[in-house]
Amino acid sequence: xxxxxxxxxxxxxxxxxxxxxxxxxxxxxxxxxxxxxxxxxxxxxxxxxxxxxxxxxxxxxxxxxxxxxxxxxxxxxxxxxxxxxxxxxxxxxxxxxxxxxxxxxxxxxxxxxxxxxxxxxxxxxxxxxxxxxxxxxxxxxxxxxxxxxxxxxxxxxxxxxxxxxxxxxxxxxxxxxxxxxxxxxxxxxxxxxxxxxxxxxxxxxxxxxxxxxxxxxxxxxxxxxxxxxxxxxxxxxxxxxxxxxxxxxxxxxxxxxxxxxxxxxxxxxxxxxxxxxxxxxxxxxxxxxxxxxxxxxxxxxxxxxxxxxxxxxxxxxxxxxxxxxxxxxxxxxxxxxxxxxxxxxxxxxxxxxxxxxxxxxxxxxxxxxxxxxxxxxxxxxxxxxxxxxxxxxxxxxxxxxxxxxxxxxxxxxxxxxxxxxxxxxxxxxxxxxxxxxxxxxxxxxxxxxxxxxxxxxxxxxxxxxxxxxxxxxxxxxxxxxxxxxxxxxxxxxxxxxxxxxxxxxxxxxxxxxxxxxxxxxxxxxxxxxxxxxxxxxxxxxxxxxxxxxxxxxxxxxxx
Ligand code: ADP
Numbered sequence: 001x002x003x004x005x006x007x008x009x010x011x012x013x014x015x016x017x018x019x020x021x022x023x024x025x026x027x028x029x030x031x032x033x034x035x036x037x038x039x040x041x042x043x044x045x046x047x048x049x050x051x052x053x054x055x056x057x058x059x060x061x062x063x064x065x066x067x068x069x070x071x072x073x074x075x076x077x078x079x080x081x082x083x084x085x086x087x088x089x090x091x092x093x094x095x096x097x098x099x100x101x102x103x104x105x106x107x108x109x110x111x112x113x114x115x116x117x118x119x120x121x122x123x124x125x126x127x128x129x130x131x132x133x134x135x136x137x138x139x140x141x142x143x144x145x146x147x148x149x150x151x152x153x154x155x156x157x158x159x160x161x162x163x164x165x166x167x168x169x170x171x172x173x174x175x176x177x178x179x180x181x182x183x184x185x186x187x188x189x190x191x192x193x194x195x196x197x198x199x200x201x202x203x204x205x206x207x208x209x210x211x212x213x214x215x216x217x218x219x220x221x222x223x224x225x226x227x228x229x230x231x232x233x234x235x236x237x238x239x240x241x242x243x244x245x246x247x248x249x250x251x252x253x254x255x256x257x258x259x260x261x262x263x264x265x266x267x268x269x270x271x272x273x274x275x276x277x278x279x280x281x282x283x284x285x286x287x288x289x290x291x292x293x294x295x296x297x298x299x300x301x302x303x304x305x306x307x308x309x310x311x312x313x314x315x316x317x318x319x320x321x322x323x324x325x326x327x328x329x330x331x332x333x334x335x336x337x338x339x340x341x342x343x344x345x346x347x348x349x350x351x352x353x354x355x356x357x358x359x360x361x362x363x364x365x366x367x368x369x370x371x372x373x374x375x376x377x378x379x380x381x382x383x384x385x386x387x388x389x390x391x392x393x394x395x396x397x398x399x400x401x402x403x404x405x406x407x408x409x410x411x412x413x414x415x416x417x418x419x420x421x422x423x424x425x426x427x428x429x430x431x432x433x434x435x436x437x438x439x440x441x442x443x444x445x446x447x448x449x450x451x452x453x454x455x456x457x458x459x460x461x462x463x464x465x466x467x468x469x470x471x472x473x474x475x476x477x478x479x480x481x482x483x484x485x486x487x488x489x490x491x492x493x494x495x496x497x498x499x500x501x502x503x504x505x506x507x508x509x510x511x512x513x514x515x516x517x518x519x520x521x522x523x524x525x526x527x528x529x530x531x532x533x534x535x536x537x538x539x540x541x542x543x544x545x546x547x548x549x550x551x552x553x554x555x556x557x558x559x
Pocket of ligand 1: 099100101102103104105110123144173174175176177178179181182258259260261367445541544
């Protein structure tokens with residue numbers, strides 16, 4: 001950064017003038033080096049990039065104007081003490097900072113900050129070490145920049161992939177820490193990433209470093225001369241989540257109370273065998289029957305993994321764009337969807353699962369699964385080798401369900417030209433009646449907004465994450481506006497039915513937080529009390545998940 005012209009941002013942080021911003025920057029340069037400070041100037045083109053090379057200061061799938069949720073600058077600290085110093089600097093200048101690990105966060109806002117003009121803190125660029133993979137304990141300890149791809153590569157390189165399996169989400173480019181703290185999911189038996197994390201090292205809003213759980217108990221072999229972040233951890237840090245006393249980890253997920261700089265994640269011991277499968281169901285109204293079959297099997301763990309039940313258009317979109325199926329505009333008709341399903345030899349609903357274990361175990365499980373699902377007329381079971389089409393979802397899922405990361409599922413975003421997407425993600429009971437109602441409500445609104453319904457049910461331990469993929473053309477303003485109308489209406493409709501979302505895009509955080517309002521917003525009051533106690537200057541990710549610090553006049557900021 002050689003001249004001051006480059007230090008004028010497109011959007012100043014709230015409350016700062018250019019001179020103060022300039023002083024903040026020069027201090028940031030001293031901390032992490034000029035090469036690790038990028039100012040987003042009025043002439044910086046806001047290029048979206050692409051999944052493998054995402055933009056760092058705005059949302060690649062913008063539903064508002066690209067330069068609305070935009071950072072003033074992005075900093076790339078090289079180590080834990082630099083992050084601590086930057087946090088202290090942010091307090092001194094009262095600058096909002098927005099930490100992220102990799103910044104893909106696709107469909108939920110990417111790297112974009114909630115408060116325009118915040119300073120992005122890219123933790124992943126330099127802090128990307130796999131600190132440890134422990135074979136005996138079946139866990140890894142990672143830094144923010146470790147992605148599913150990079151941990152997988154590490155396992156392959158060290159030969160440990162034969163012993164330990166990773167759990168990966170649909171796309172492998174995300175950060176293991178970023179995904180877990182946002183409570184993202186994958187699809188092996190270890191699919192609930194937050195459940196499978198164990199032990200975190202966190203920088204608090206005042207710059208202090210904390211290790212949670214067993215990490216708070218010093219390792220007797222550590223030298224007191226080492227700085228805290230370099231001290232070898234307690235040997236049980238990644239083995240027992242809770243430690244002693246209040247269990248704090250939860251307040252650091254989907255939150256604005258800390259910056260996670262190390263985290264443990266459990267890996268799955270190689271189960272000794274594996275078989276992925278797909279079951280197709282021909283009719284749209286098979287949905288309730290399928291879901292009622294899923295529930296007991298999943299609760300009994302006959303369904304060992306996190307299976308998914310996908311609507312035909314999700315798989316059709318992986319196969320080819322909409323224009324290859326029809327030249328008509330507007331949502332596809334029932335008849336057309338039946339035609340597409342027949343053309344692709346898929347069902348209107350398609351269920352993807354896997355069985356794990358030595359052959360006799362797999363055979364028994366698969367027999368029970370087949371008996372249960374194939375009772376639905378017209379249903380068919382396929383194994384990966386049965387599918388010869390070029391973009392077979394089953395063949396991709398066969399990788400995902402054994403923890404091999406891919407990016408094949410990116411293809412469905414190209415359903416429309418200049419495809420962008422927003423995720424609408426309500427939780428549903430695993431009950432045919434509930435799932436069907438939720439499907440009807442969401443599909444009706446998608447149609448009303450002029451979009452195809454593209455969705456999937458992801459089956460957790462006791463519930464389903466119903467992921468509705470709102471795919472729109474990012475270059476057409478009317479489509480962006482309709483996508484916004486749709487998602488806001490869906491939040492309202494779902495709350496009226498008692499359904500809430502598990503995670504959301506930046507633009508919806510206030511609205512959704514406001515639906516979790518039992519007993520006069522008691523939960524939000526608790527969240528705000530904790531926020532104000534830990535972050536009195538309100539510097540860390542203000543507004544994230546609807547939690548605003550006292551220093552912000554909330555009514556002026558909510559969207
Ligand atoms: P992805 O893994 O998809 O690339 P991100 O790195 O963008 O995800 O993280 C998603 C969100 O999670 C961020 O916007 C931020 O709110 C939160 N987050 C990610 N990493 C951290 C971290 N290390 N500490 C605190 N919050 C984080």
